[in-house]
């Protein structure tokens with residue numbers, strides 16, 4: 339968790355940023371952080387309340403999360419990515435079979451925007467999106483509800499806001515953009 343003035347991937351501003359790549363660079367810590375998420379997913383799959391055929395993470399943040407959850411659950415894991423025009427796509431010959439149950443994996447969920455974009459791409463290919471999973475759920479109370487159940491390793495309450503209402507911008511403090519989305 340970093341403190342400062344950040345432009346989030348969602349386009350919103352915040353004084354906190356979760357750089358999950360710093361945690362996920364250590365495979366043993368990635369495994370430990372995501373084990374409780376995998377356990378809850380496994381329990382719901384066993385109970386028959388959830389069916390998952392593959393795990394898909396939006397690049398960049400979702401790639402390692404999708405991989406690690408796929409590894410722990412014994413499922414295929416792959417990713418969507420932005421093309422040269424910034425549109426989320428499924429490339430590299432990754433295939434979605436019609437009616438496949440897909441779990442979307444993210445590092446951080448702020449508004450669910452990246453997940454929503456990936457979901458739209460996958461649904462257009464015939465997938466059924468069954469749930470989201472993430473390391474950090476940092477949605478605030480004003481965030482619109484997600485369309486799917488969310489399995490998060492941790493839930494934190496930190497603010498995020500539009501640029502127009504940003505006190506840090508008003509103070510002339512430059513915002514840094516640690517994420518990878520091109521705006």
Ligand SMILES: [Zn+2]
Pocket residue numbers: 343351352501504505506507508513
């Ligand atoms: Zn700002």
